[in-house]
Amino acid sequence: MPEEQPQRKRQARGVRRMEQIADAAADVFAEAGYAKATTNAIAARAGVSPGTLYQFFANKEAIAETLAQRYQSALRAAHEKAFDPGFASLPLPELIDRMVTPMIDVNIANPGFKALFSATDMPERLSAPTRKLHQAVVGRISEVVQARVPALPAERVRTVSVVATQIFGALLSTVVAAPAAEREIWIGELREALLGYLDPVIGEPGTA
Amino acid sequence: MPEEQPQRKRQARGVRRMEQIADAAADVFAEAGYAKATTNAIAARAGVSPGTLYQFFANKEAIAETLAQRYQSALRAAHEKAFDPGFASLPLPELIDRMVTPMIDVNIANPGFKALFSATDMPERLSAPTRKLHQAVVGRISEVVQARVPALPAERVRTVSVVATQIFGALLSTVVAAPAAEREIWIGELREALLGYLDPVIGEPGTA
């Protein structure tokens, strides 16, 4: 268990510096990926010296960890909005919309993070929590699906949830990468894709 | 244009060594990714010294390039099987099956290559050709879709083809990663997902 070390007292200026460095790191990581991003480049982007950077972060991993926590808390907030069990009885198109919208928004607000934390060049320690959250999404979707169609075997519920998540993830990248003007088009296609896959299985609540 | 340098004469033994090194590189790259894979590790895996490795490959990039060419020619062969324009008038489930099967097979036969060449830690030079082939796939699918439903606007044809490709790519990873025993299940879901998305648009040949 990683115990909190008695982190030194920060002045307001120091806290600002930390955010400034973390912001710069988000840029550099997004552009270059974790492995190719150098700490010196992050420091330069933040307009500080390498020494200053290491005044606030123990090492490269710690910088990424800060970003990981930012992303994770944003994700968790989105999950609360997206996976309300009460949605289970809604018409399928609306159900999809309620789930998809918050997840898209959080990823548009944090561009690059999804790619960064699913990349393989990042230390296991940092990608693991995000992957775990991703697994949790499958679980949350499974709950909604199971609540909607109780007669569906648990194994099939799981399979359907995994596939729906994969479809969502793939098209999410396209939506985020698209210029803002085209996003609605791709979001529409995303909805159609999910609807097309899910309708035969869980189109009507209560049926098997 | 990259001109062939007058590569030195190889003995049969040398050719074998090259394949042996390339095979080892495929393993190491698949395990560690391009950036984290060291040439010394590749040499060790191949059971040769670093000097021997560089007897046959100019640099790290050249090793990956050999693998890229392997993958690309395998992909091209699969594309020939998968994107026959004559498929356009088949019933949709069969059309999907004809396209999907060769693409799945080639990726099962070359595990790790898809992930390797779509990773961002690889030099642009090497990922670009594979990305270009991927773009070509969208074009090939567009042709089939357009041939099937001539009344569909070109822009919409393109959008549908992109989305279908994305759905395929996402579930392909799951199929390849799954143990052989479960593959048929995931392939079935992949077919259902594509069918669900495509049926409303191009379900019947000739309709708009």
Add this chain to the structure above:
DNA sequence: ATGAAATGCGAGCGATTGCTCGCATCCAAA
């Protein structure tokens, strides 16, 4: 005002890694 602590700098250390170099050995053509 003053001292202690926080902030800041940047040259450069140590480890890693792609790659080289000098030299030994193997092979095939003459």
Add this chain to the structure above:
DNA sequence: TTTGGATGCGAGCAATCGCTCGCATTTCAT
């Protein structure tokens, strides 16, 4: 059998990069 080139080795070079260290400056509580 001889000989030139292909194959093979592995210590170590050079460049990169994460990170440190010594020291200067700023901030803040007293």
